[in-house]
Amino acid sequence: MMTPQDIPLYEEVVNGFNRLSAADALGRESSDLRKTRQSAFERFRESGFPTIRNEDWKYTNIARFLKEEYMLAGEETVPVAENVRAAMERARITELDAYTLLLVNGVWQKGDAGELPKGVELLTVAEARQDPALSVYFERPADGRERYFAALNTALFSDGLFIRVDAGALPEKPIHIIHVFTGDRNLLVQPRHVWVANRQAELKVIESIVTAGGVTAGGNAKIWVNSLTEIIVHQDAKVDHTVVQTPGEGTRLVQHTTVRQKRQSLYNNYNFTFPGSDLVRNDLQIRLEENHTETHLYGLYLAAGQQLVDNHTLVDHQKPACFSNELYKGVLLEQSTGVFNGKVYVHRDAQKTNAFQQNNNLVIGKKATIDSKPELEIFADDVKCSHGSTVGQFSEEALFYLRARGISEDTAKGLLINAFAFDVTEKIKDPAVEAHINQLISQHIPLTHV
């Protein structure tokens, strides 16, 4: 096993934290935020980077990525060069009418923004964390549980996007956030985002994650993205959140999302992962902190090559009468590895909980694997909970039926993969986004991959 000292990145982040703690690097940040950073960094030092001996990382071995050297991305602004523009264009969703925001290595390019929504406060996190009135969103004294990458992000984050939707505001159009990651040397980028939907507000966000010129125009530089997003959905508010992950080779993408739902709020998450990035680890944690909330989680992961795609979800039913439904589907091509871990935790007080979970996988590559693990922990007695997990191959009957109509074997397989994904894609409400996802699927499925 590697000790922390064997991991070049470990030394880099320790030095990085020391630099950051030095006198004015943290600027006008509140003392509580500084304390939060300090304790998060101590937790990271205790936990280190996760290994397969940690239960949450049992099937996700990142040792090979930790052998590489990375530099911490600083606060310097990355120029919006030609390759960044090209990446942004690739991430655009045809026919989508949205407010488009460009973030390069986590830094919002304000100068680039066109029309902005009314009733929505948009700031860079660099600005927000210096504002005493907003610093409360970055201090998390109550949550001392985070470890590994999440703790590292809390300790070292510098920028990201702060969104706050006023009470009762219903922006006309969704916000399309295009995240472009780029570097001319190996970089660790740690964006932090905080989004707040106040009472009866509505927020629709589509995030597209891409890399510029796979990863750089220069060639072999790698990017490790360790991002953390906190979303607070206040009473009677609605948040619709779509994530499209299409970064290129050389990307290690670790995305942590924590959602806190208040009374009668609604949160929908649609997560799509496509071939490209060598490592994708999504941690999606939904904390149902008050009664009568509704949550829908839909996921589709399409993995190819040597790719490792891990989706860890947690639905934490803390209060009574909340509803959650989760459907994740995976297609594993070539030698890819998939991991699904779906945890549903129903607290003793959370009576009348309805919690459903389903994970289905199509394992196509002869050397592809999937580890699927539903985890239900239920401490209340008056609940309805169910879960299911399947792993399968193509139906021979269906393949023959299609071929008997003149359709080639490859096309038939493509149709069947699309059909498999359909249960998730049909849930997308915006037709432009749905078409975009279907197009991405078909881009990867003329089955040269099998």
Add this chain to the structure above:
Amino acid sequence: MLIIKNLHAEVEGKQILKGINLTVRPGEVHAIMGPNGSGKSSLASVLAGKENYEVTEGEVIFQGKNLLEMSPEVRAREGVFLAFQYPIEIPGVSNINFLKTALAEIRTYKGLAPLDAKEFLRLSKEKQKLVEFDAKLVNRSLNEGFSGGEKKRNEIFQLAMLEPVLSILDETDSGLDIDALRIVSKGVNKLRSADNAFVIITHYQRLLEYIVPDFVHVLYNGRIVKSGTKELALELEDKGYDWLKEEAHENAPTI
């Protein structure tokens, strides 16, 4: 058009077809009847190219080409169509996209340009009308949630769209009520021409009242034991299959 010579086939080591001989010419309708387990559906599957059947002896020549060497999709593109006894439900594949894909691949194989959206729509409308297929079903997922009758009618709709040379109807009448049977038969009759041929596999004579065959063959124990005209079907309806079974045993070669 189709010449089957001494066709032997097995599935999982079990001999199912034991020497089938059959010749089908353009414009003809052949009915293949026989008791359960005689090999009727197996013959259909072997002709369509189902992979779990292994041909151990004999040959099948379709329009001068060796059919058995072709993959299922090439057989379809050459003009063989199997209307399935149990059409598969494929949720998520829309009926119309499926047909568009199939037709495009068949046309490409024949060196024809694919139909544009407008032409395809026109063709689809025309064929829906011809076989009285509900327009609502056209846009649904392939066979998903269709009733038994709707699935069979969808097979005939596909047949109409793809315009095969040789159509094999595998117990298309099973599970159909009398109205559905009439509609399906009417569709088939409209599609009959001097250039194409039909092989109709059925258990009952009922279907043959609507689609009148030129020839009737009785399959028993993997062989065609009797061939005749449509009167043979009536005789079978009357007397059942037992007399033929006895006859077949008497005529079987002694070892």
